[in-house]
Structure formats: C-alpha cells, structure tokens
Amino acid sequence: MPPHSKVDRPLAALIVPDLLELLEEHPESIGPQTAEMHPADLADIAEALPEDMVRVFLSALPKERAGEVLEYLDEQLRTMVLEELTAVEAASLMSEMTPDERADALEELDEETADDILAEFEPAEKEETERLLEYDPYTAGGLMTTEFVSVVENLTAEQALVAVRAMSRAGRREAMYTIYTVEGSGRLRGVLSLRELLASPDGTPLSELAWSEVVSVAPDMSQEEVSQITSNYDLVALPVVDAEKRLLGVVTVDDVIDVIQEEGTEDAQKVGGMEALEEPYMQVGLWQNVRKRGGWLAVLAVGEMLTASVMARYEGEIGRVLLLSQFIPLVMSSGGNSGSQATSLIIRAMALGEVRIGDWWRVVLREIPAGFILGLLLGSLAFVRIFLWQLFGLYEYGPHSTLIAFTVGLTLVGIVTIGSITGSMLPFLLKRLGFDPASASAPFVATLVDVSGISIYFGFAYLLLSGTLL
C-alpha cells in the first residue's frame, strides 16, 4: 500500500491517545483538524474511543460533520449514543443524516426514544421520515432515499442545469448523478445522467435528451431483486415508483452494495448450517452465537439419531462381518461432501439469479451424470485402497476381499449420485415451499443423505456377500 493511502485502519488506534488529550484541552481545534477527513475514518476513530467519550467527540465536530459520522458508525454504538442524548440534541444531529439513513437509525432505537426524537424534527422532515419508516426495511421502499433530483420534462438542457445547480446549492442531494424527468403530475418519464446533461447543447429539450425506457421498481420489491437489477444494469441509482408511476424515491448504489454483502453473509451462514447472525461475528455475544448455532445443530443431531436406529437394524450384519464397520465413515462423508458441493453451487446460483425455480429439471439432468462420474471416481479409489491393503498385507480382508471392495465401491457410486441429486434439489424444494433456499445447508443435506448411505451400504453388502460372509 502506498504511504499516502489513508486506508490503514489501525491508524485510529494511533490517533486515539492524542485525541483524548485534545478533547480535554482544546475541543474547539478538533473540527478544523479533521475537516478534510472522510466521515468513515472519523467513525472508525469514534469506535476506537472509550464509549463515554464518543458523545464528547461528536459534539466537538461541526453538526453537519457529526451527522455524517453517525451514518458510518457501528449500529450498536450509534443506538447507544443517540439514546444518551436528549431528544432535541439527537433530532438536531439526525437532521443532518440522509433521509434513508435517518429512518434506519430510528428503526434501531426503542420505540419511545424514536417517538421523542421524531417529535423534535421539523414538520416536513418528520413527515418524510415517518413515510420512510412505513416501508419494510428489506424492500426497495426501505432502502430508498428521498433526496433525488427530478425536473419537469419540458425544460431545456440549460434550464435544467440551472435548476439542478440551484437544488444542489440548497442542500445535499444524495442521489445526484442521475436526473429524472417527470410530468407535471410527478409521473416518471425519463432519465439522463448528469454527464449527458452537461454534454448536451444548451437549447436541447430535456424530453429529447432523456432515455424514455427507465428501469424502475415498486416500493415492495425485495432487496435481493433490487440488488440484482442494479447490478445487471450497472446503475448508480434505481428509481422507486408507485402504481401510478410517480417517483417516490431512489435507491443508491452504496446501499445496494451493503445489501449484496448482507445477503452474502446471511447465505454463507445459513449454508454453514446455522441461523444468520444479526451483527458482525466479532460483535456477537456468546449467547447469540450459541443460540443461532444451537438450534440447527440440535435439529440436525435429532435427525442424525435416525442413523442410530438404522445402524441398530444392521447390528447383526456388523456382528457377522465386523470389518464392514470400517467403511461407514467413508460412505457417510462421501455422500455428505458431494451433497455439500451441489447445494452450495445451486444456492449461490439462485442468489445471483442464474438459476430459477423452473430450471430444476435442467439441473437434475446435469447432476445425474456429474454425480455418477464423481461416484465412479470415488468408488474406484476405495476399490484400489482395499485391493492394495490386502495385497501388501496392511489388513486381512479374508478370501472375499474383492467382494468387499465391490461392496464399498458400488456404495460410493450410489451415494455420491444420490448426494449430488439431493443437494441440488433441496434448494428448489425449499424455495417452492416458501423457505429460503439457503437453508438447504451442507449439514442438512449431509444428514439427509446419511441414512440412505448406510442403507445402500448394507443393501450392497447383502447382495454381494450373502452366501459367503453374510
């Protein structure tokens, strides 16, 4: 990393001692000294301070800056700070936040505090915030900001540019890079980028410049779909419209990135066989950590207890041919591993929209041959292993060692094929039933496949060994 880069996170740790001294002796110098810093860095510094100093630090900053820092602050810390302030102080800081972040921050507070703060907002701000709070936070409406730029379509490029400059002088506009053209009624008509506006000859009518096919979404569209659309069209902003196509707000790309990362984390944790955590791993307490993992672990263990009953049924066989027990772990884990691969593949492809529920049949047709070939590979390995051990006297499989090698090998062909099919189909089944396909976790698939693994194993043993060993 070049020396001039300021991205070195541990910097915050270096600054803290000096900052604490400054806060005590010259709090007035903090504003000017940090004036050029990115609010994300100031938030990092705030997070490194002792908890009781965060409020002091924020109040030493100009109000506008403090509001920006709040946007980047860790959610737990932000909630703590806002609850410590009086409602008037909190409202004054929060009015500097962007409308969508402000609504998100209010949502995390307890209801009473949130209501007290809301009551202190200016009427227009209060109404706007209340409107945003009505949307489900995991939808386009919950993500959108109301700070966007729209102009009536009958202006010329020059008039529009004057209007845009006036709007940006009047205050911060979060979603500024895309300009929406609307009819008098507020109905969305077109879109153009600020670049296109700047590049156009002054007299051109906006209606001629703007693109008339605007990608837009309804406020109740899920955040997953919002992020897929934004990424497919390489948008920096996605307009949200009501049923009459009136512009309600705009989802900006930075929020979409957060959604993509959140969804990725949730899926990764679910595929790992647990409920998704509500906070980053290092911030989660022992109790949440155990609770989110314990539920699924217990369910899976209870499911896996079925194997104990299945195994009990085959105790007689194991008693007669003890060496059969040797390969139970191999059979089980191979089924689980192939299932884990298939389920991870499909869940991810679904999350990206590459595979849809109607594709299940095409997926089966891919997984059957793939699973079969993989099964042949593992089956051959096991066959060779038993053959070699017998050959070199590492273990004595007796006169029927070839039959045993066939039993294990054929079982692997079967169980790897079944694992691949089960692992790839379970996400479709769950989605069809209205569950999150990511709940088809690797451990869930492995548990499902284990019982079949044991049954196939003893099935082949019967077939091949009865009359000789069994």
Add this chain to the structure above:
Amino acid sequence: MPPHSKVDRPLAALIVPDLLELLEEHPESIGPQTAEMHPADLADIAEALPEDMVRVFLSALPKERAGEVLEYLDEQLRTMVLEELTAVEAASLMSEMTPDERADALEELDEETADDILAEFEPAEKEETERLLEYDPYTAGGLMTTEFVSVVENLTAEQALVAVRAMSRAGRREAMYTIYTVEGSGRLRGVLSLRELLASPDGTPLSELAWSEVVSVAPDMSQEEVSQITSNYDLVALPVVDAEKRLLGVVTVDDVIDVIQEEGTEDAQKVGGMEALEEPYMQVGLWQNVRKRGGWLAVLAVGEMLTASVMARYEGEIGRVLLLSQFIPLVMSSGGNSGSQATSLIIRAMALGEVRIGDWWRVVLREIPAGFILGLLLGSLAFVRIFLWQLFGLYEYGPHSTLIAFTVGLTLVGIVTIGSITGSMLPFLLKRLGFDPASASAPFVATLVDVSGISIYFGFAYLLLSGTLL
C-alpha cells in the same frame, strides 16, 4: 412488479421471433426501434437469439450501441462473436467499449486473435489498451478504466465546469461523477464530486473546494481490498495511483459490484468443498463441473480413508460391544456440523474484513466456550435419547445403559468443542500459509474432525466401560 417495469427478463423470449423476422426483412429499422433500450436488455435479447444471428443483430445496431451491448454480453458468447468477425470489424466495435471492458474482452480471446485486433486499433487506443492489459486482471490496475475526469487544481469552479463539459462533449467518460484535481505533474491532489462542483459559487478556486485527503490505492492492490475500501467509504469511484501518486485510472462502482459477487461465488463454492467454477453454473460443461468437484472429493475421500484404519483398530471393541457402532454416525456428523458452522462464520467474516489474521486468539477465546456449550446441548440430547429408548424398551442397552449414555454424551461435548475450534482456526492457518482461507471448506473440516471423533468416542468408551462391557 408494476406493469411499466421493463425488468421482466423472459421478455427477451417474446421479442426473439419478431426480431428474427425484422432482421431478415427490415434490418435498418432495428436501430431506431431499440434506441431507447438499455444495452443490458439488448444483450439479453442477443443471448436468446440463435448463435449465428448474434453477429447479424449486432451489425444491425449503430456501432456505438453494438459496442455497449458487447460490454453486457455473456463472456463466452462475446468471445465467439469477436472471433467470428474480421480483425477490422472487431476492432471497430471494440473501440466503442470502455477501456477496461475492452481490455477484459481481449484477455478472453486467444492470443493470436487478440493481437490481430490490437493491431487494428488507433495508435492511442492501442497503447492505452496494451497498458491496461499489463495489469493482473484481479488487481486495481486490472479493474480500472482510464476514462476519468481530472483537472489542474489552479482553476476556478467556473473554469473547471467549462473544462468538464468540454470533456464530456468530446466523448464518453465512464468515471464522470467524481472529479480529481491534479498538479501540473499529474500528481493527485484532491477530489470533489460533480455535485459539489455544480453547487459552488463560480469564482471559488478548485483547490479550496476539493477534499485534500483522497482515498486512493496502488495498481497492484487485490480486487478484494479494492471492494472493501469502496464499500467502507461508500465511493462511486476509487482512484488508482502510481508510486509518485500520479493518477493512473479509476475503478468504478459497477466493477466493484461484479467483484463482490464474483468473490462471493468463489467463496461459496470453495466453502462447499470444490474449486471455484469459471462460469455460471448453467453454462459450465459436464467436464468442468466434474473436474472442479472431483479433485477435492477425491482428496477428502483419501483423507477419510484414514478413518477406515482407525475403525479397524477398534474392531475388537465393536465386536465386544456391538451397540457402540450405532452412534458412530451421530458422533461424526455432530463434529462435522459444528466445524462447518465455525468455518463458514470465520471465512465470511474474513472476506468482509471483519476478522483479521491477528484476531485468531480472540476467536479461539470465543469458540471454546461456544463450542463447549453447544457440545453440552447435543450431549444432553443424546443422553436423553438413550435414556428414553431404554425406558420405553425401544432398544435394550443392557444393565449399563447409563454408562453408554454418558459415553455418547461426553463424546459429543468433546467433539463439538473440537469441531468449533478446528473449524474456526483452519481458515487462519490456511491464510497464514498463503492459501485462500475459503479452502477451509465444510467438508475439509468435517474430514479433519472425523478421526478425532472416532478416537474420542472409543477413548470415553474405554474409560467408562472397561471392567463392565469392555
């Protein structure tokens, strides 16, 4: 979805028959009829066409539009189309692509075709593309575009706006929303958003308007770090500078989103216990599908064969107490499941930069108590299961059923704790050794834990049952 939204992907399928007719009878009408459509939608339509018609469709579009469509086209199809064209035709189309996309597209062609096309570019374009091709595609240099806006810092806001308008009239500028101020030498000095430029009074000197602390990166920074920085600072563009801090290019947020999704997919597939696929699941051929999965499956199966040797050692014990074999699957899967949870959690937290390699000690201190409590939970469940089965006569565990219940219960406490520790530490170990932490897949951890599971089980069996059953 509202009726006016044009995001309904299967639309392409509806359009294709009409389009094929048009292509035959009135190809000249296709340009005007699709003039308002987003190039991503045109790319979708192209992908739905018969392969031999894609070229015909592209050539019916205005050249600039066809170049844009190429940017959104599926990589395999794009490579096919470009290889079908003459070098002159391909170069003419590709000169309409953004410089970073152009370099990416060339990288996918075979070397000879790429060289032929390069030779047909204008000299300046050729040099720029060759320079971009020199960077590793998975670094900031490989992601960046050279279409950005920089102005010398001694201009006033008004002069800068005139310059920016002239630049955007002269041609497409991809990274347009952020304006960089530079010294005469090209050294990066400051940054301001186009909004800030538009909002400022005309006479203000740029040096006063621009933010002097610019987040910037070196061209060899990995794409993972680039995406973390862009997301932390909510950037729409991240400048790339050389060792003298001269501006080389800019990474735009749409490419960052692609990186985040790519990395997420790679990690998901690796955590699932396979090598990452090179293309979306539905486009991968049987052979690649099998190859990417077979490698790890085989390695894991060979590792798992160790369990056969371990099991062989305990054959005597199984022979004496047959019912011990019943709980082997439960013990193994519980260790694997807890390991799978822990490894998924840590790999994801590392990918997001929430957990760094130096945090390993803090992670161990969280996982030991968490694993122990989870182990107690599963151990108690197993204890109760055996107790109930014995009580209701579902299985006869003999006079020492309590000892057997303790054996299984204590084994679960041990193996779930070990699973949590192994699963959480393996990503750190792999990262320390220079491997991708995501290779600490759920199946890998499960395989590692299986041998310990069996050993702990028979260890407790010895301890508790010798003298009675063993």
